[in-house]
Amino acid sequence: MSLIDDVMKEVNTVMGLVDERQIDAAEALIKKEQRIFVLGAGRSGLMAKGFAMRLMHIGYTVFVIGETITPSIQAGDVLVAVSGSGKTGSIVELAQKAKADGVTVIGVTSRADSPLGELADTTLVVPGATKAGDGVQSIQLLSTLFDQSVHITLDVLCLKLSRRDHISNDSAKSTHSNME
Amino acid sequence: MSLIDDVMKEVNTVMGLVDERQIDAAEALIKKEQRIFVLGAGRSGLMAKGFAMRLMHIGYTVFVIGETITPSIQAGDVLVAVSGSGKTGSIVELAQKAKADGVTVIGVTSRADSPLGELADTTLVVPGATKAGDGVQSIQLLSTLFDQSVHITLDVLCLKLSRRDHISNDSAKSTHSNME
Amino acid sequence: MSLIDDVMKEVNTVMGLVDERQIDAAEALIKKEQRIFVLGAGRSGLMAKGFAMRLMHIGYTVFVIGETITPSIQAGDVLVAVSGSGKTGSIVELAQKAKADGVTVIGVTSRADSPLGELADTTLVVPGATKAGDGVQSIQLLSTLFDQSVHITLDVLCLKLSRRDHISNDSAKSTHSNME
Amino acid sequence: MSLIDDVMKEVNTVMGLVDERQIDAAEALIKKEQRIFVLGAGRSGLMAKGFAMRLMHIGYTVFVIGETITPSIQAGDVLVAVSGSGKTGSIVELAQKAKADGVTVIGVTSRADSPLGELADTTLVVPGATKAGDGVQSIQLLSTLFDQSVHITLDVLCLKLSRRDHISNDSAKSTHSNME
Numbered sequence: 260m261s262l263i264d265d266v267m268k269e270v271n272t273v274m275g276l277v278d279e280r281q282i283d284a285a286e287a288l289i290k291k292e293q294r295i296f297v298l299g300a301g302r303s304g305l306m307a308k309g310f311a312m313r314l315m316h317i318g319y320t321v322f323v324i325g326e327t328i329t330p331s332i333q334a335g336d337v338l339v340a341v342s343g344s345g346k347t348g349s350i351v352e353l354a355q356k357a358k359a360d361g362v363t364v365i366g367v368t369s370r371a372d373s374p375l376g377e378l379a380d381t382t383l384v385v386p387g388a389t390k391a392g393d394g395v396q397s398i399q400l401l402s403t404l405f406d407q408s409v410h411i412t413l414d415v416l417c418l419k420l421s422r423r424d425h426i427s428n429d430s431a432k433s434t435h436s437n438m439e
Numbered sequence: 440m441s442l443i444d445d446v447m448k449e450v451n452t453v454m455g456l457v458d459e460r461q462i463d464a465a466e467a468l469i470k471k472e473q474r475i476f477v478l479g480a481g482r483s484g485l486m487a488k489g490f491a492m493r494l495m496h497i498g499y500t501v502f503v504i505g506e507t508i509t510p511s512i513q514a515g516d517v518l519v520a521v522s523g524s525g526k527t528g529s530i531v532e533l534a535q536k537a538k539a540d541g542v543t544v545i546g547v548t549s550r551a552d553s554p555l556g557e558l559a560d561t562t563l564v565v566p567g568a569t570k571a572g573d574g575v576q577s578i579q580l581l582s583t584l585f586d587q588s589v590h591i592t593l594d595v596l597c598l599k600l601s602r603r604d605h606i607s608n609d610s611a612k613s614t615h616s617n618m619e
Numbered sequence: 620m621s622l623i624d625d626v627m628k629e630v631n632t633v634m635g636l637v638d639e640r641q642i643d644a645a646e647a648l649i650k651k652e653q654r655i656f657v658l659g660a661g662r663s664g665l666m667a668k669g670f671a672m673r674l675m676h677i678g679y680t681v682f683v684i685g686e687t688i689t690p691s692i693q694a695g696d697v698l699v700a701v702s703g704s705g706k707t708g709s710i711v712e713l714a715q716k717a718k719a720d721g722v723t724v725i726g727v728t729s730r731a732d733s734p735l736g737e738l739a740d741t742t743l744v745v746p747g748a749t750k751a752g753d754g755v756q757s758i759q760l761l762s763t764l765f766d767q768s769v770h771i772t773l774d775v776l777c778l779k780l781s782r783r784d785h786i787s788n789d790s791a792k793s794t795h796s797n798m799e
Numbered sequence: 800m801s802l803i804d805d806v807m808k809e810v811n812t813v814m815g816l817v818d819e820r821q822i823d824a825a826e827a828l829i830k831k832e833q834r835i836f837v838l839g840a841g842r843s844g845l846m847a848k849g850f851a852m853r854l855m856h857i858g859y860t861v862f863v864i865g866e867t868i869t870p871s872i873q874a875g876d877v878l879v880a881v882s883g884s885g886k887t888g889s890i891v892e893l894a895q896k897a898k899a900d901g902v903t904v905i906g907v908t909s910r911a912d913s914p915l916g917e918l919a920d921t922t923l924v925v926p927g928a929t930k931a932g933d934g935v936q937s938i939q940l941l942s943t944l945f946d947q948s949v950h951i952t953l954d955v956l957c958l959k960l961s962r963r964d965h966i967s968n969d970s971a972k973s974t975h976s977n978m979e
Contacts, residue, residue: 262595398598399598537978615870781940788930795841
C-alpha cells in the first residue's frame with residue numbers, strides 16, 4: 260500500500276473532524292474595513308503566511324507579525340494566531356497582549372482547551388497530530404498532520420471569503436505579485 | 440454540502456494522480472552527505488520552506504535560496520525548485536544556472552512539459568490547478584490546489600526519508616527550534 | 620590604531636562623496652499617496668528592508684518585494700532598487716520590468732553608469748566599495764562599505780521625509796510594531 | 800549645512816564611545832567549531848541578519864532565530880542578541896532561556912545596565928539613541944542612530960574575525976550566494 264494513501268487517510272480523518280461552523284464563525288469576524296494580522300512559529304507560521312498571502316490576493320489589508328512593514332496592532336484589528344499545541348510561548352503571550360489591547364483574536368489550534376483556545380474570541384479546532392502529542396494520531400513526524408490540515412482549513416476560509424466578497428480568479432490574479 | 444468536502448475531493452483527486460515512483464526517484468537523489476537547497480516564489484516558496492524545515496528536523500543540511508545564511512550553491516549540491524506552472528521566470532533562470540553549474544535539480548511542478556520540468560534531473564508532477572490554468576480544475580483561487588497537494592507530496596517525501604534514515608519523532612523533536 | 624577608526628574613516632570618505640541633491644531628488648519622488656516598493660538581494664536587501672520599515676513608521680504605504688503580503692506593482696507606484704554593482708541579475712531584470720510597466724524607479728548603487736543606474740528615473744550614487752570592486756577602496760570584505768553607506772544614506776532620506784511630513788518621534792513610535 | 804554632515808557627526812560620536820576592547824572580548828567568544836545564533840527584532844533584527852550573513856561568508860556556521868532552517872540551540876552554542884533598549888520582551892526572554900541552557904550570550908545593546916546587558920556573558924555597548932530614549936541624543940527618529948552604529952560595530956567585529964582567520968576577499972566571494 261502506498262504512503263500517499265496512508266497520509267491522505269489521515270488528512271481526510273482530520274478534515275472530517277473540522278467543524279465547518281467554526282470556519283463560518285471566523286469568516287464573520289474578518290471584514291474588509293479591518294486590518295488582519297497573522298501570527299505563528301515554525302511550520303504553523305508558514306501556514307499563517309500562506310493564509311495572509313491569499314487574504315491579500317482577495318483584497319484584505321493583512322500583515323504578518325515579524326515581517327518588515329508590519330505596524331503596531333491596535334484595538335479593532337483582528338489577529339489570527341496559529342499554534343498546534345495552543346501553548347507556544349511567544350504566540351500565547353502576544354495573543355494575550357493583543358487581546359488585552361482590544362484586538363479580536365481568532366485561534367487556530369488542535370485543542371479548544373489550550374491557553375490559545377481559551378483566550379481567543381473564536382477558535383478553529385484542527386485536531387491533527389501535533390508535536391505535543393495532541394489530536395488524531397499520525398505516522399508522520401511532529402506536527403505534520405496539523406500543518407496539512409490547517410493549510411486546507413484556512414484555504415476553505417479563504418474560499419468562503421472570496422465567494423462572500425465576489426472575488427474572481429482574474430481579480431485575485433491581478434493582485435498577485437508580478438515580481439517573480 | 441460542505442465546502443470542506445468539496446475541497447477535500449479536489450485534494451484527493453490530485454493526490455490520486457501523483458505517481459509515488461516519482462517521490463521515490465526524488466528520495467534517491469537526497470542524501471545526508473549532500474547539501475539541499477530549496478527554491479520557490481509566493482505560496483510555492485512557503486511550501487518549499489516547509490519542506491526545508493522538515494528536512495532540517497530529519498537531519499539534513501538544507502538552505503532556502505533568499506534567506507540570510509544561504510551560501511553559494513555548488514556542483515554536487517541538490518536544488519529542489521517549486522513552480523506550479525513550471526514557468527516562473529526567476530525560478531527557471533536560477534534552476535538553469537544551477538544545473539549548468541553541476542547541481543542536481545529536482546523540479547516540483549504541475550507540468551512535466553514545462554521549462555522547469557524539462558530541465559530538471561527528476562520531476563515530481565503534482566497536477567493541481569495553478570494560477571496559469573494547468574492541472575485538475577478547482578473551485579479554489581489561483582494555485583491553491585497545487586499548493587495543498589505539493590505540501591502533502593513533499594511531506595510524503597519527508598516521511599520516506601525519515602523512515603529510510605531511521606529518524607524517530609523524538610529525534611526530530613530535539614532538533615526542532617526551541618526558541619519559540 | 621584602532622580598527623573602529625579605520626572603518627569610520629572609510630565611511631566618512633564615502634559619505635563625503637554622496638551628493639545630497641540626489642537624496643533631495645529621491646525625496647521629491649516619494650509621496651504619501653503612492654505605494655513604495657523596495658527591492659534588494661543579500662545585505663543590500665537588508666538595507667532596503669530597514670528603509671522600508673522606517674518608511675512605514677513615518678506613515679508610508681510600503682512593500683518589500685519577496686515578502687508575504689506584497690501585491691503586484693503597478694503604473695504610478697515607486698520602486699527603490701538597491702544593488703552595489705548595479706548589475707545584480709534579478710534586481711536589474713525586475714527593475715526593468717517595473718520601469719516598462721510605468722513604475723518610477725529610484726536606483727541605489729555605487730555606479731551611475733551601471734545597468735541599474737542607467738535605467739532608473741533617478742539614481743542615488745553611494746560610492747562605497749562593492750564586491751564587484753567598484754567605489755572607494757576598503758579594508759573591509761565584499762560590499763561592506765557600500766552597505767554601511769547605503770544604510771546611512773537611506774536614513775538621511777527618511778530624516779528628510781519625516782521633517783517634510785512633520786512626523787514626530789512619538790508618532791513614529793506609535794506605528795512601530797508592538798508585537799516584539 | 801547638510802543633513803549628511805549632521806548625521807555623520809552623530810555616528811562618529813557614538814563610534815568614538817564604543818570600546819574596542821569589548822569587540823575583542825566578543826571576538827574571543829566566536830570560534831569556528833561552535834554554532835553561532837543571532838537574535839533581534841525590528842531594525843535590530845536586520846542588523847543581526849547582516850552580521851549573520853557576513854559570518855557565513857567568513858566561514859562560520861550561523862543561524863538566524865526565526866528563519867526556516869534554524870535548529871534548536873544547545874549548550875556550547877553562542878547567541879548574539881541585539882536590543883537597543885536591552886529590554887525587548889521576546890529578546891530578553893529567549894536570551895535568558897538560552898543562558899540557562901548553557902549557551903554563551905553576547906549582548907549588543909545601548910545600556911550595560913539593561914536586562915540583556917546584565918544577563919549576557921559579554922556585552923557590546925553601542926550607546927546610540929534608541930527608541931526608549933537611551934544613549935547619545937539624535938535628530939533621527941527612534942533607534943536609527945543605534946542601528947547605524949551597531950551595523951558598523953558588528954562589521955568591525957567581522958573584520959577582526961576575517962583577519963584572525965585569514966579569510967581573503969576572494970574566499971568570502973566564493974561563499975557569497977550565487978543565486979541572485
